[in-house]
Amino acid sequence: MFLKFLNQVTVCMRYCFFALFFLAINSNLIKAASALDLKVFPPTSYLSVKPGAGVNHQIKLKNDGLYTLEITPALVNFHSDDQVGQVILEQKSDFKYLNLDGDENKWSKSFIIKPGEEQTLNFVIALPSDAEYKEHYLSILFQAKQLLYTNDSSKDTSLSAVVVSNVILLVSADDQNRGELTIEQFFLPKMADSFIGFNFSALVKNIGINATSVDGYIKISHWPDQNVEIYELYPDMVLAGGKRLVRSMLQEDLETLAKMEESKDIKIAAGEDYEAKKAKFINEKLKTKQFYKKSFLIGAYDLELKVGDDILQKRVIVLPFSVLLIAILLPLIYWTFNLLVKSFKKPVDLNN
CATH class of the missing domain: 2.60.40.10 (Immunoglobulins)
Structure with missing residues (x-):
């Protein structure tokens, strides 16, 4: 009975695991993102693509805050801490086959998302025919800056944060599980x-x-x-x-x-x-x-x-x-105690 229940629970958990797995990346960034009220969906995706093939991967960003945000996308790799599954973001990624609208020049280029606005971003994965069979761990970062406009109409920033959508990309000819x-x-x-x-x-x-x-x-x-x-x-x-x-x-x-x-x-x-x-x-x-x-x-x-x-x-x-x-120490303690008692009771020779 417990195995049947466990299977039912874990079917859902396996799909949402990575979402929970990656939310603990950086508590300060998450708190700042919450203040800006910027949401990303899906937080994590698992994709399998054959060499020489391509796929569109869509990510939604929604600004539920009160301020206009300037969004700058970036791509980095991640790895696990090898202990409890906490994610560690790396500084960069050399993976060249994942791009916004298929244009590699759109990385690090900013765009604006207004309060209440939702934008759907289309990321294109296009693999060469000689792509190596392996799994890539990619994090798409969205750096959000809150824009304020001063009296002279120049823009300034008062708060920034980063939200992350992770992509686990398996390059394989089939969907067979080769994990061991x-x-x-x-x-x-x-x-x-x-x-x-x-x-x-x-x-x-x-x-x-x-x-x-x-x-x-x-x-x-x-x-x-x-x-x-x-x-x-x-x-x-x-x-x-x-x-x-x-x-x-x-x-x-x-x-x-x-x-x-x-x-x-x-x-x-x-x-x-x-x-x-x-x-x-x-x-x-x-x-x-x-x-x-x-x-x-x-x-x-x-x-x-x-x-x-x-x-x-x-x-x-x-x-x-x-x-x-205790059995070993008790006799030793008893012997030491008796020795101390005898030393105190020993008569003093007044002639010396």
């Missing part, structure tokens, strides 16, 4: 304390030629306990050549989330803020670093990480080290 994830590292301790528990996390790498989503699980088993706990990996995207810490959620929590979704309409009708409650639940349960703890752990705990076809198994030995440490 491997396990880069599986982080967990070799030993842990029975009363404390242990953390675990995993880093994956995409050795394929296009971005692909994480698929797999982390399974925890403990002999002789027959119960197996499973953490499903969230289908976050990993760029080609990039790395990412996987996010996971306990299978039981996924089932709880599925039940929440089933009663969604009832809760909304009752006046509950369902989306906020759901977002809070996901934020608390969906993590890159999970913490495994029970009232008391002891013995060997086997963890199996599966990502795609790659499987890695590790074992954690859990013992009551804190109790053992």
Whole structure:
């Protein structure tokens, strides 16, 4: 049941993933853009084009603010931080086959968008027949400057910001997924304390030629306990050549989330803020670093990480080290205490 629900949720999430993925580029720029009230759509697009072919890609800009804006487009590359999927914009791009109206001279040329106005910009992607099979990560930047006019009719600027529309462009003869994830590292301790528990996390790498989503699980088993706990990996995207810490959620929590979704309409009708409650639940349960703890752990705990076809198994030995440490230290403390007491009680020789 949880897998069916997860598939339904992630179909939509995979399409809007990049939109969420790239909104955290620069908080200062986003705040300034909000003040200007300039919107861009789509925030992110995934395109596949064959060598020698072309495609039109349209981007809409809407000025919902009160001021006239001067817009200057620019094209740069981006890459991931190889940790949590945060985007890092680069200084430039050498990709020459994406241009506004098919004219490479329109980059860095400004145009005006008035308050309440919406403009649709047509970007043309035209690839040569010998284009290399690879995936390009491109960010179309729109630098917006608020224009003010002084009494002498000269224009001045008082505020500027940047909004971004990202293009993930796959150059390929077909739409086949050639992304391939491997396990880069599986982080967990070799030993842990029975009363404390242990953390675990995993880093994956995409050795394929296009971005692909994480698929797999982390399974925890403990002999002789027959119960197996499973953490499903969230289908976050990993760029080609990039790395990412996987996010996971306990299978039981996924089932709880599925039940929440089933009663969604009832809760909304009752006046509950369902989306906020759901977002809070996901934020608390969906993590890159999970913490495994029970009232008391002891013995060997086997963890199996599966990502795609790659499987890695590790074992954690859990013992009551804190109790053992106390058992060792108590006699030493007792002996030291008695020694100090005897030294204070030792009679003083008055003849010396």
